[in-house]
Amino acid sequence: MAETASRRQPNPYRPGFNQAPMVFAGRQEILDAAGEAMEVAAFDGRTPRPLILVGPRGVGKTVTLGEISHAAAAQHSWPTVHVEATAGGLTETLTVRLRAVRSLLEGRTPTDRQRGGARITGAKVQASILGVGGGIEVERDTTESRRSLDAELRDTMTVAMEREAGLLLTLDELQNASSAELHALGGVLQENVPEGWPLVVAVGALPSLRGKRSGRLPTYLERAEWHTLETLPGSDARAALSGPAERSHRPMTAEAVEALLALSGGYPYAIQVAGHFAWRASHGRTAITEQHAREAEPRIVADLDQLFLSRWEDASPREREYLTALAAAELSHPAPNGGHVAAVLDERVTAVSYLRDRLMKKGTIYRDGAGGLRFITPGMGDWVRRTANPR
Numbered sequence: 001m002a003e004t005a006s007r008r009q010p011n012p013y014r015p016g017f018n019q020a021p022m023v024f025a026g027r028q029e030i031l032d033a034a035g036e037a038m039e040v041a042a043f044d045g046r047t048p049r050p051l052i053l054v055g056p057r058g059v060g061k062t063v064t065l066g067e068i069s070h071a072a073a074a075q076h077s078w079p080t081v082h083v084e085a086t087a088g089g090l091t092e093t094l095t096v097r098l099r100a101v102r103s104l105l106e107g108r109t110p111t112d113r114q115r116g117g118a119r120i121t122g123a124k125v126q127a128s129i130l131g132v133g134g135g136i137e138v139e140r141d142t143t144e145s146r147r148s149l150d151a152e153l154r155d156t157m158t159v160a161m162e163r164e165a166g167l168l169l170t171l172d173e174l175q176n177a178s179s180a181e182l183h184a185l186g187g188v189l190q191e192n193v194p195e196g197w198p199l200v201v202a203v204g205a206l207p208s209l210r211g212k213r214s215g216r217l218p219t220y221l222e223r224a225e226w227h228t229l230e231t232l233p234g235s236d237a238r239a240a241l242s243g244p245a246e247r248s249h250r251p252m253t254a255e256a257v258e259a260l261l262a263l264s265g266g267y268p269y270a271i272q273v274a275g276h277f278a279w280r281a282s283h284g285r286t287a288i289t290e291q292h293a294r295e296a297e298p299r300i301v302a303d304l305d306q307l308f309l310s311r312w313e314d315a316s317p318r319e320r321e322y323l324t325a326l327a328a329a330e331l332s333h334p335a336p337n338g339g340h341v342a343a344v345l346d347e348r349v350t351a352v353s354y355l356r357d358r359l360m361k362k363g364t365i366y367r368d369g370a371g372g373l374r375f376i377t378p379g380m381g382d383w384v385r386r387t388a389n390p391r
């Protein structure tokens with residue numbers, strides 16, 4: 001049958017956290033800012049301000065850091081040191097990873113670059129340096145922990161500069177680091193980094209990192225270039241959704257794109273989920289049609305519901321009441337504050353602020369830059385209004 005593809009094609013969508021998409025859409029402003037920081041560091045002999053990407057879960061902070069890492073490798077042959085912060089482990093992990101990258105750089109002779117050989121490619125960086133999805137495992141080694149971060153950074157930078165390279169440092173989930181660790185890191189990066197090191201620092205974090213501002217964040221991070229990641233605007237969401245299908249020679253019809261976008265909104269995680277199930281529903285066909293999108297709908301909805309359900313089940317009965325009130329308040333205010341939520345509950349703000357604080361600490365809700373309260377997983381307010389019953 002002409003309509004039937006002859007062989008099984010792998011699904012080009014990547015539903016899951018930390019999964020680099022086949023088509024990375026939008027975020028141009030951030031990529032430009034990172035590109036500029038690397039140019040400044042590589043060619044102007046100035047160490048640029050760090051970049052900080054904040055946003056709720058699943059908007060693409062980690063994969064954007066990955067894109068920046070690819071650019072560092074492709075444009076400048078810079079390696080990346082990637083660390084996912086865990087409470088209490090930041091300094092040690094960073095030290096160990098710096099050392100691993102130094103060893104890798106030492107494997108290159110200083111003249112490799114001039115000869116055009118042994119360039120660190122994006123693929124190699126992914127496979128051997130980036131911590132995402134494997135790579136270098138960190139072992140707690142007592143001799144390592146004695147070696148200070150400061151000394152290791154200095155040694156690694158020296159080796160990098162001898163090889164006419166620089167270094168990209170990506171620090172993900174930085175909200176997990178304690179205030180003491182952030183200050184230690186800020187101290188090393190701010191006070192001990194000489195002006196002119198080719199070092200670029202890019203951070204990914206939940207919006208709660210902002211809460212550590214106002215005195216509690218080291219000046220180094222406060223004066224950083226902050227970027228807020230939100231859901232993707234329409235045209236970028238369309239590109240993220242239809243791009244992988246197009247590239248895999250099973251294009252989506254315009255109607256299918258619209259039907260799937262209605263389910264996912266511009267939420268990048270949901271876009272990958274929607275694409276994934278629509279691809280599956282169109283198995284063996286040469287295009288993804290609206291009919292396939294409709295067939296995929298229950299699975300897409302069930303997958304996203306699971307995400308919301310796990311957050312809901314993690315909440316106490318009183319916290320669920322607060323979440324229900326927040327979802328109700330969203331109908332009259334796009335980003336309601338604590339006062340609006342308390343009004344729905346018919347309580348004083350101070351009587352329920354402990355619920356708000358607990359939910360923020362759990363990472364179920366967050367406060368945006370303007371003081372509004374939001375669900376950390378886009379679409380959850382809608383889900384709460386549809387399905388959840390306060391107990």
Ligand SMILES: Nc1ncnc2c1ncn2[C@@H]1O[C@H](COP(=O)(O)OP(=O)(O)OP(=O)(O)O)[C@@H](O)[C@H]1O
Binds near residue numbers: 026027061063240272
């Ligand atoms: N710009 C983009 N274009 C296409 N897909 C994207 C984009 N950004 C993110 N995604 C997809 O969204 C999903 C979530 O991305 P990612 O894990 O980077 O989010 P995150 O913000 O780091 O989430 P978390 O806060 O949970 O760590 C992945 O499936 C990824 O492929």
Ligand SMILES: [Mg+2]
Binds near residue numbers: 018204
């Ligand atoms: Mg992430």
